[in-house]
Amino acid sequence: MENSGKVLLELFLVFAGGKVMAEISERLRQPGVLGELLAGVLLGPSLLGLVRADELTLGLAEIGAIFLLFTVGLETKPRDLLEVGWTAVLVGSLGVILPFILGLWYMKALGYSSIESIFVGAAMVATSVGITARVLADLGALSTRAARVILAAAVLDDILGLLVLAVVSSLSTGQVHYMQLGIVAAEAVAFALVMIFLGSKVIGRFHPHVEKLRARNSAFILSIILCLGLSLASVYIGMAAIIGAFLTGLALADHSDRWKLQENAHPVSEFLAPFFFVLLGVQVNVQTFAKPSLIGLASVICVLAIVGKLIGCGLGCLHLGLKDALRVGIGMVPRGEVGLIVAGVGLSLHTISDAVYSIVLVMSIVTTLVAPPFLRMVLPPPSAPSSFASEGSFQGDRVSPDVLAGK
Amino acid sequence: MENSGKVLLELFLVFAGGKVMAEISERLRQPGVLGELLAGVLLGPSLLGLVRADELTLGLAEIGAIFLLFTVGLETKPRDLLEVGWTAVLVGSLGVILPFILGLWYMKALGYSSIESIFVGAAMVATSVGITARVLADLGALSTRAARVILAAAVLDDILGLLVLAVVSSLSTGQVHYMQLGIVAAEAVAFALVMIFLGSKVIGRFHPHVEKLRARNSAFILSIILCLGLSLASVYIGMAAIIGAFLTGLALADHSDRWKLQENAHPVSEFLAPFFFVLLGVQVNVQTFAKPSLIGLASVICVLAIVGKLIGCGLGCLHLGLKDALRVGIGMVPRGEVGLIVAGVGLSLHTISDAVYSIVLVMSIVTTLVAPPFLRMVLPPPSAPSSFASEGSFQGDRVSPDVLAGK
Numbered sequence: 106m107e108n109s110g111k112v113l114l115e116l117f118l119v120f121a122g123g124k125v126m127a128e129i130s131e132r133l134r135q136p137g138v139l140g141e142l143l144a145g146v147l148l149g150p151s152l153l154g155l156v157r158a159d160e161l162t163l164g165l166a167e168i169g170a171i172f173l174l175f176t177v178g179l180e181t182k183p184r185d186l187l188e189v190g191w192t193a194v195l196v197g198s199l200g201v202i203l204p205f206i207l208g209l210w211y212m213k214a215l216g217y218s219s220i221e222s223i224f225v226g227a228a229m230v231a232t233s234v235g236i237t238a239r240v241l242a243d244l245g246a247l248s249t250r251a252a253r254v255i256l257a258a259a260v261l262d263d264i265l266g267l268l269v270l271a272v273v274s275s276l277s278t279g280q281v282h283y284m285q286l287g288i289v290a291a292e293a294v295a296f297a298l299v300m301i302f303l304g305s306k307v308i309g310r311f312h313p314h315v316e317k318l319r320a321r322n323s324a325f326i327l328s329i330i331l332c333l334g335l336s337l338a339s340v341y342i343g344m345a346a347i348i349g350a351f352l353t354g355l356a357l358a359d360h361s362d363r364w365k366l367q368e369n370a371h372p373v374s375e376f377l378a379p380f381f382f383v384l385l386g387v388q389v390n391v392q393t394f395a396k397p398s399l400i401g402l403a404s405v406i407c408v409l410a411i412v413g414k415l416i417g418c419g420l421g422c423l424h425l426g427l428k429d430a431l432r433v434g435i436g437m438v439p440r441g442e443v444g445l446i447v448a449g450v451g452l453s454l455h456t457i458s459d460a461v462y463s464i465v466l467v468m469s470i471v472t473t474l475v476a477p478p479f480l481r482m483v484l485p486p487p488s489a490p491s492s493f494a495s496e497g498s499f500q501g502d503r504v505s506p507d508v509l510a511g512k
Numbered sequence: 513m514e515n516s517g518k519v520l521l522e523l524f525l526v527f528a529g530g531k532v533m534a535e536i537s538e539r540l541r542q543p544g545v546l547g548e549l550l551a552g553v554l555l556g557p558s559l560l561g562l563v564r565a566d567e568l569t570l571g572l573a574e575i576g577a578i579f580l581l582f583t584v585g586l587e588t589k590p591r592d593l594l595e596v597g598w599t600a601v602l603v604g605s606l607g608v609i610l611p612f613i614l615g616l617w618y619m620k621a622l623g624y625s626s627i628e629s630i631f632v633g634a635a636m637v638a639t640s641v642g643i644t645a646r647v648l649a650d651l652g653a654l655s656t657r658a659a660r661v662i663l664a665a666a667v668l669d670d671i672l673g674l675l676v677l678a679v680v681s682s683l684s685t686g687q688v689h690y691m692q693l694g695i696v697a698a699e700a701v702a703f704a705l706v707m708i709f710l711g712s713k714v715i716g717r718f719h720p721h722v723e724k725l726r727a728r729n730s731a732f733i734l735s736i737i738l739c740l741g742l743s744l745a746s747v748y749i750g751m752a753a754i755i756g757a758f759l760t761g762l763a764l765a766d767h768s769d770r771w772k773l774q775e776n777a778h779p780v781s782e783f784l785a786p787f788f789f790v791l792l793g794v795q796v797n798v799q800t801f802a803k804p805s806l807i808g809l810a811s812v813i814c815v816l817a818i819v820g821k822l823i824g825c826g827l828g829c830l831h832l833g834l835k836d837a838l839r840v841g842i843g844m845v846p847r848g849e850v851g852l853i854v855a856g857v858g859l860s861l862h863t864i865s866d867a868v869y870s871i872v873l874v875m876s877i878v879t880t881l882v883a884p885p886f887l888r889m890v891l892p893p894p895s896a897p898s899s900f901a902s903e904g905s906f907q908g909d910r911v912s913p914d915v916l917a918g919k
Contacts (some may be wrong), residue, residue: 110747112571113578116698117740124733131726164519166566171520243728319538320629322651322782326531329783340517372776375729376736 123379136477145386166384169377175373177238179353186257196421197261204229204413224451228465233265233441234259251432252263304356319360324364403467438476530786543884548726573791575782579755583781585761593664603828604668611636611820629820631858638673641666658839671700711763731771762810810874845883
């Protein structure tokens with residue numbers, strides 16, 4: 106009983122705290138996700154100390170991110186991604202190369218060792234698409250061209266990030282296994298391509314069988330099993346679970362209307378996704394920012410991390426116009442937890458120092474917190490008549506805030 | 513990354529395992545929930561050892577039970593419960609008194625001490641309504657008269673169970689604090705009555721404010737906050753969290769259509785509730801059944817636990833006809849985890865022996881596993897034209913199994 110109370114209290118604080126702060130954030134014309142991140146910082150150990158990052162809350166955060174990207178995948182048809190395919194390849198590649206070079210160059214210029222500089226560069230590579238996906242979804246902008254480019258580029262970005270991580274890990278142990286590297290790359294690329302090109306057709310084949318099942322709402326149940334299974338597969342390959350979840354959603358997108366998948370997945374995501382964002386905040390140690398000696402260096406790395414993606418990704422899709430280039434550039438800025446994995450490997454191999462790890466940490470936090478407000482600014486407002494409400498995508502509960510406010 | 517894989521594997525096994533077994537169970541004309549319970553036994557430490565009852569899985573189980581009962585509450589209007597009020601009082605009281613007397617009498621007759629006999633009797637008192645609620649929901653029978661009696665009686669049963677627990681706890685420490693007991697009882701009764709009589713009206717008052725919120729789907733978000741908060745409140749009072757969740761659903765039921773609460777809560781419950789049932793199974797230690805010396809005693813206690821509720825609760829609503837009396841009687845049989853709390857208190861106070869604890873454990877498992885098939889047998893089949901599809905209750909995804917099977 107006592108334990109039940111503790112668990113419930115933590116859940117209540119995370120969910121209610123996140124949602125209250127999201128509401129405040131929206132009223133200040135900021136994205137809701139910013140409020141949830143800040144709620145986490147507030148509730149976490151470094152300030153109020155009411156919520157810990159424990160097995161349960163981190164588990165819920167992980168499921169929340171998976172459901173969020175699954176839902177985003179369901180709203181994205183494979184052909185929408187393929188249409189922007191080459192643009193996404195450019196955006197993804199330039200957005201990986203530029204931040205890497207900038208980070209590497211700056212650290213080298215300051216006199217750090219090559220290997221430490223490479224690690225910092227590598228940690229600046231990978232975009233965490235969760236934050237951007239949420240802002241896009243909140244504004245109902247998932248079917249805009251910029252959103253498609255971002256989502257397609259994020260898949261490529263994750264594969265490239267995986268390879269960069271593999272290379273820097275091998276570098277620090279002294280030897281690069283080209284063979285293994287090739288296999289990892291081939292697996293990741295094959296997984297993504299199969300999901301994008303064949304997933305939808307394979308699932309279509311199973312359609313008659315699904316309708317024969319006895320369970321209530323069996324298509325939704327099966328889609329969850331598929332989503333969890335393929336997220337797991339993508340972790341085994343070495344990719345992020347959320348990329349597997351996104352690709353599963355993508356493969357199911359063409360069947361989503363018939364099986365009412367969006368209507369079902371949306372509420373689950375609405376309940377669980379806040380755990381992901383609040384927990385990102387809970388894991389922020391405010392004291393990281395309190396080291397005067399690092400502030401200068403960290404600020405420059407943050408600027409380079411932002412500029413690197415902004416220019417790298419922006420250049421990759423400049424042919425779509427300056428507005429879309431800006432949207433894509435800002436959308437690819439948040440690094441979330443991905444850079445920390447790279448830095449964590451460096452730390453555990455003793456190739457980077459605690460100080461450098463802290464800098465990467467600050468870079469992750471700052472890029473994550475800075476992107477949402479700017480992204481919201483450059484995206485069309487939700488009430489404006491734009492292209493994103495077309496194609497009959499699920500808009501069930503998305504009453505525009507302005508309508509709700511009685512404007 | 514590695515941890516992410518472990519978490520996902522466990523989630524995948526619980527959800528996919530539970531749902532595959534549920535499907536098999538349905539094909540054998542058994543309730544799906546039985547399959548989920550057995551999947552848990554199979555996956556748990558005593559057989560395959562693939563899933564553990566850890567912080568995350570138990571947390572998800574708890575949230576699953578809360579969402580399940582919240583959803584059930586949303587489908588039950590307060591006036592539906594009040595209509596069967598006096599019947600439920602009879603059913604609840606007799607269903608508590610008879611098992612208690614039977615257990616106490618039998619243990620005394622065997623020569624056990626008074627205090628140990630009282631503990632066994634007390635452990636046989638409380639119904640765990642989750643199992644029954646799930647079977648009723650699966651068959652679309654939540655708005656039948658029997659279902660209403662069961663749900664109303666379950667609230668009372670939980671309050672009585674709380675008092676019994678308080679009394680036996682005090683007995684074993686030597687002194688009964690009548691004052692404290694009175695306060696606990698008053699709090700619990702007041703909480704339930706306020707939720708049933710006033711909850712709906714109070715929430716109605718807030719309606720204009722809810723519509724002013726900026727958040728997407730704000731009514732659903734608020735309903736979750738309310739549900740978590742009041743589940744927490746009910747734990748603090750000493751009641752089960754699921755009773756708080758049920759009462760929250762009840763208070764929101766009249767507003768459910770306008771705010772699309774059922775449509776939103778259903779999928780969340782469909783994803784999370786299986787964790788509750790599979791985890792109930794995971795926590796079953798098969799070896800408990802392998803003590804020959806206890807089999808005789810345990811069997812008699814199981815029979816008494818079943819007969820006690822069947823006759824006690826059945827008598828309480830015999831005026832509704834034999835069929836409904838049988839439905840209510842069987843529906844109140846499952847003890848789930850509630851009896852274990854009582855027995856656990858006894859064990860920790862050294863008032864009952866390990867052997868007696870095992871007997872209570874067996875009783876909990878057997879009553880939980882036995883009830884669903886029989887309940888399904890006595891309820892009208894989901895495809896039959898009966899009263900339960902009336903009143904415009906949410907039937908969105910509930911295609912009858914026979915329709916799905918193409919019959």
